[in-house]
Amino acid sequence: TVWMRLGTEITIVEMLETILPGMDVDLTSQAEAIFKKQGMKIMTSTMVSGANKVNGRFELSLVDAKAKKDKPKITCEKVLVSVGRKVDTSGLGLGKAGVKTDKRGFIEVDDQMKTSVPSIYAIGDVVGGKLLAHKASKEGEIAVEVIAGEDSHMDYRAVPGAVYTEPEIASVGLTEQEARDQNFELKIGRFPFRASGRARTMGMMDGLAKVMADKTTGKVLGVHIIGPKASDLIAEATLAINLDATAQDIAESIHAHPTLSETVMEAALNAEGRAIHILNK
Structure with a gap:
């Protein structure tokens, strides 16, 4: 919405049925209605199947995510791809240290941020959950307090x-x-x-x-x-x-x-x- 307020025409292409998947249904429905009223174009249940550069602009080929049928192409100046993040702990030597990871590669910890190796702690995005800076900061506090001898525990019920x-x-x-x-x-x-x-x-x-x-x-x-x-x-x-x-x-x-x-x-x-x-x- 920042670029839109600066005068840029914005189109969001989302593969799922709603923007902001994972958020409460009232928020997603309100957000979609408000953003459309502001002038944003939102295309849900739509996939980008290809992109070509034509005369200095990008031409995106679109497919209906449900019907698997082609949709009209869109042309734009810039394309921002934002499809999420993938954990990469492969270069940390965790296996050699004996630190366990889950099937996705996230480091397994308990609620005191201890890994499978008692002397090694882990915090932040590498332990999974919500990938947020303030969540990582709190996990860091918990880890330090436990190292210092406090009986602190991480509570994930209320991470805004x-x-x-x-x-x-x-x-x-x-x-x-x-x-x-x-x-x-x-x-x-x-x-x-x-x-x-x-x-x-x-x-x-x-x-x-x-x-x-x-x-x-x-x-x-x-x-x-x-x-x-x-x-x-x-x-x-x-x-x-x-x-x-x-x-x-x-x-x-x-x-x-x-x-x-x-x-x-x-x-x-x-x-x-x-x-x-x-x-x-």
């Missing part, structure tokens, strides 16, 4: 992630699909930024905050936000999951007004059927 688009996208905990796959009964609250006084004064009303909680215990299982300052707002949700807080705990905490953080509070209130500034369904 953010996408720095406009608007921002942030998520922590389980997605709705992951929670249902784990047989949780859910109570879900949503609050649109359009109903936030602060978002309205900023002229940034697209998006929503979503809070999911266990219907039995009330504990927060996941929070997903697309909207202004989402990467900052997700910190409250991360703390809530770390502390086993409930949606009611967030809902009953006084949030300064007018602030964007009220969207998380209102989403938690909506999960309890008590939202103030929208109708509760």
